[in-house]
Amino acid sequence: MKKNILIIPGDGIGQEVTTWGKKVLEKIGENYGHEFSFDEAIMGHTAIEATGNPLPDETLAKAKASDAILFGAIGHIKYDNDPSAKVRPEQGLLKIRKELGLYANLRPILLFDELLDASSLKPEILQGTDILFFRELTGDVYFGEKNRNEDNTFASDLMNYHRYEVERIARKAYDAARTRNKRLCSVDKANVLETSRLWREVVQEIAKEYPDVETEHMFIDNAAMQLVKNPKKFDVVLTANLFGDILTDEASQIAGSMGMLASASVGDGTGFFEPIHGSAHDIAGQNKANPLASILSAALMLDISFGLQEEAKAVTNAVAQTLKAGWRTGDIANANTEASKVLGTQEMGEKVLE
Amino acid sequence: MKKNILIIPGDGIGQEVTTWGKKVLEKIGENYGHEFSFDEAIMGHTAIEATGNPLPDETLAKAKASDAILFGAIGHIKYDNDPSAKVRPEQGLLKIRKELGLYANLRPILLFDELLDASSLKPEILQGTDILFFRELTGDVYFGEKNRNEDNTFASDLMNYHRYEVERIARKAYDAARTRNKRLCSVDKANVLETSRLWREVVQEIAKEYPDVETEHMFIDNAAMQLVKNPKKFDVVLTANLFGDILTDEASQIAGSMGMLASASVGDGTGFFEPIHGSAHDIAGQNKANPLASILSAALMLDISFGLQEEAKAVTNAVAQTLKAGWRTGDIANANTEASKVLGTQEMGEKVLE
Ligand SMILES: CC(C)[C@H](C(=O)O)[C@@H](O)C(=O)O
Ligand SMILES: CC(C)[C@H](C(=O)O)[C@@H](O)C(=O)O
Numbered sequence: 001m002k003k004n005i006l007i008i009p010g011d012g013i014g015q016e017v018t019t020w021g022k023k024v025l026e027k028i029g030e031n032y033g034h035e036f037s038f039d040e041a042i043m044g045h046t047a048i049e050a051t052g053n054p055l056p057d058e059t060l061a062k063a064k065a066s067d068a069i070l071f072g073a074i075g076h077i078k079y080d081n082d083p084s085a086k087v088r089p090e091q092g093l094l095k096i097r098k099e100l101g102l103y104a105n106l107r108p109i110l111l112f113d114e115l116l117d118a119s120s121l122k123p124e125i126l127q128g129t130d131i132l133f134f135r136e137l138t139g140d141v142y143f144g145e146k147n148r149n150e151d152n153t154f155a156s157d158l159m160n161y162h163r164y165e166v167e168r169i170a171r172k173a174y175d176a177a178r179t180r181n182k183r184l185c186s187v188d189k190a191n192v193l194e195t196s197r198l199w200r201e202v203v204q205e206i207a208k209e210y211p212d213v214e215t216e217h218m219f220i221d222n223a224a225m226q227l228v229k230n231p232k233k234f235d236v237v238l239t240a241n242l243f244g245d246i247l248t249d250e251a252s253q254i255a256g257s258m259g260m261l262a263s264a265s266v267g268d269g270t271g272f273f274e275p276i277h278g279s280a281h282d283i284a285g286q287n288k289a290n291p292l293a294s295i296l297s298a299a300l301m302l303d304i305s306f307g308l309q310e311e312a313k314a315v316t317n318a319v320a321q322t323l324k325a326g327w328r329t330g331d332i333a334n335a336n337t338e339a340s341k342v343l344g345t346q347e348m349g350e351k352v353l354e
Numbered sequence: 355m356k357k358n359i360l361i362i363p364g365d366g367i368g369q370e371v372t373t374w375g376k377k378v379l380e381k382i383g384e385n386y387g388h389e390f391s392f393d394e395a396i397m398g399h400t401a402i403e404a405t406g407n408p409l410p411d412e413t414l415a416k417a418k419a420s421d422a423i424l425f426g427a428i429g430h431i432k433y434d435n436d437p438s439a440k441v442r443p444e445q446g447l448l449k450i451r452k453e454l455g456l457y458a459n460l461r462p463i464l465l466f467d468e469l470l471d472a473s474s475l476k477p478e479i480l481q482g483t484d485i486l487f488f489r490e491l492t493g494d495v496y497f498g499e500k501n502r503n504e505d506n507t508f509a510s511d512l513m514n515y516h517r518y519e520v521e522r523i524a525r526k527a528y529d530a531a532r533t534r535n536k537r538l539c540s541v542d543k544a545n546v547l548e549t550s551r552l553w554r555e556v557v558q559e560i561a562k563e564y565p566d567v568e569t570e571h572m573f574i575d576n577a578a579m580q581l582v583k584n585p586k587k588f589d590v591v592l593t594a595n596l597f598g599d600i601l602t603d604e605a606s607q608i609a610g611s612m613g614m615l616a617s618a619s620v621g622d623g624t625g626f627f628e629p630i631h632g633s634a635h636d637i638a639g640q641n642k643a644n645p646l647a648s649i650l651s652a653a654l655m656l657d658i659s660f661g662l663q664e665e666a667k668a669v670t671n672a673v674a675q676t677l678k679a680g681w682r683t684g685d686i687a688n689a690n691t692e693a694s695k696v697l698g699t700q701e702m703g704e705k706v707l708e
Contacts, residue, residue, distance in 0.1 A: 075545060080571065081571075083544050083550075083551035083552070083555045083558075084551070084555065088545065094546070120582055120584070121476070122476055141495070141513055141547065146547075147548065148551075152552065153517040154514065154516050154517070154552075155551065155552035155553075156498070156512055156514035156548065157548050158510055158511075158512055159495055159510060159511045159512070159513055160508065160509065160510035160511075162507060163506065163507040163508070189596070190434065190437050191429060191434065192495075192496055193495065194501065194509045195509045195510060197437035197438070197502075198437070198509035200437040201438065201506070220600055221599045221603035221604075222603060224578065224600045224603050225603040225606055227604075228475070230474070242543070245575045246578045246600060249575035249576060249578050249579040250575075250581075250604065252579055253582040258579065
């Protein structure tokens with residue numbers, strides 16, 4: 001198989017972690033006889049510094065021309081402290097999602113048994129949890145019209161959904177539920193929001209096409225609670241953009257750390273694969289970041305964009321074995337971890353490669 | 355002291371639990387020589403059934419005339435399954451919040467040591483947690499213009515804030531932080547939302563008036579994660595309406611159960627006190643609901659609306675002693691609880707009264 005893969009490291013620890021996602025793809029290419037060729041492009045703060053634009057035309061053109069994209073992370077503390085900045089790193093990420101039509105963001109909550117005690121949740125609460133989030137990614141209050149009045153006394157963002165936007169992600173989520181435990185929980189705030197009421201109506205309609213899947217509708221406040229109380233009850237979770245952003249970060253604690261979670265964004269064209277963690281500037285360049293989310297993102301790419309299930313499994317197994325052998329990065333280490341078993345980014349990456 | 359208290363039981367378990375909040379207020383009145391007089395009014399599904407209106411004029415008039423309101427819960431599964439219903443129970447609650455100018459919703463996360471192991475979180479993660487949420491309650495996407503196009507292919511809700519709305523709740527939260535551990539965390543999504551950027555700007559300004567309080571700004575996705583990972587790090591948390599709704603329900607798992615959490619809504623006029631739990635129709639009328647959140651709401655009323663700190667303390671102590679004696683309702687019982695110690699709503703209420 002011949003594939004062009006675009007690497008967009010982005011900002012902060014994005015640089016370090018994608019190095020390892022890429023190395024793992026190279027290794028898989030060698031071992032299984034695939035021709036993976038790589039190109040690189042800039043985005044976010046890094047791109048603003050270089051060109052003034054968080055998503056340069058060249059990056060977008062390369063992205064559209066590639067077969068799949070491995071992305072790192074985005075954001076910089078400078079902009080977080082300056083809410084009035086007009087050009088912001090995150091605009092790059094939002095724009096590429098929109099331009100590539102990446103409307104479905106899949107976030108599997110993969111629980112490695114070895115990390116059961118890395119979580120703040122009790123092991124007996126976690127054990128057996130297996131959730132696949134479908135987060136809508138190109139609509140909602142993220143992309144609705146934004147306003148600020150002249151004297152800065154008022155600001156607004158339009159939350160909105162079109163029926164077709166709900167339909168297409170709902171179908172994807174139901175299709176996935178069919179191949180899993182046949183339960184789907186759709187999360188909204190239909191007791192307050194009109195957008196959520198449309199969302200719920202559409203999901204109720206699509207549900208009829210999938211009589212073999214059990215559907216539940218849950219309010220976002222309740223879902224945020226149930227996810228901590230009893231994560232096992234969820235199978236596929238379907239959410240709008242904003243609610244999905246919140247719930248999946250929360251769910252990262254099930255997997256022990258944000259540093260473990262990968263995501264796949266798919267839709268009309270090229271697939272986009274990234275860790276769910278952020279740019280973490282406080283630890284950037286210190287060889288401290290956990291590269292496993294980027295490596296697992298590479299596995300999702302092999303599986304979802306290239307249909308290489310065996311190769312994907314090989315990567316996930318390599319991660320599992322590394323954890324089984326006791327190796328940890330700082331974020332997933334705990335009081336019981338021997339100090340000599342705690343690795344930096346590079347050393348952890350090398351262990352997985354072995 | 356002479357006070358008129360309005361009881362609005364609302365829907366579902368609201369009826370049962372407010373009975374006990376009221377009995378506790380009566381008892382405090384007797385013991386401490388206060389003249390508390392009570393009136394009752396309807397709201398929500400109950401009011402729709404009786405009058406067609408989720409907030410009848412009579413209820414609103416009584417509310418405005420009273421010194422404080424003890425509310426139960428709102429909502430009915432019938433409307434949850436019918437997203438197209440035009441008249442809905444929740445409209446009653448939203449309208450009374452708006453009409454009474456209840457812009458600040460205080461949700462203390464009170465952790466009783468006896469319930470440390472009722473939580474899905476590890477006791478060592480929980481121990482020492484003490485959070486006070488300030489949730490804005492009369493703005494945000496809850497009250498912005500809602501639209502639905504004619505052929506039901508599009509729906510929207512306007513998320514918006516005025517500067518003065520952010521200022522007044524920020525000041526309340528900072529004032530409270532001063533009397534506590536002097537840390538305030540303001541939660542927003544300023545990397546995406548214009549509303550959040552205004553929010554952050556205003557909080558940054560108000561922060562200057564409180565140089566003795568340490569301010570942190572956190573994105574909502576990160577906050578949802580940190581709350582599970584390390585709840586101890588929070589002192590006062592300041593949030594917009596929607597984000598506060600989500601975070602406080604999530605935080606209920608710190609206290610072991612939603613059935614333990616009380617809230618106070620204050621602002622321009624009469625204070626409004628309610629459990630944060632919902633109407634839970636599945637257990638309504640079965641003597642299963644936990645009355646402690648309503649009883650603790652009564653304590654908040656004594657403290658915040660009437661300035662009766664000693665009386666409030668007496669109520670909280672009675673709850674603590676009941677828990678210390680081993681009594682539990684189903685929601686806060688666990689595998690180690692003797693069956694004979696698990697009580698119904700009424701029996702739990704009586705134990706606290708004793
Ligand atoms: C960086 C930010 C714009 C982004 C989002 O909110 O979508 C991130 O939190 C994510 O979840 O991918
Ligand atoms: C019932 C609902 C409208 C309400 C809200 O979202 O504010 C509830 O969840 C709450 O938190 O008080």
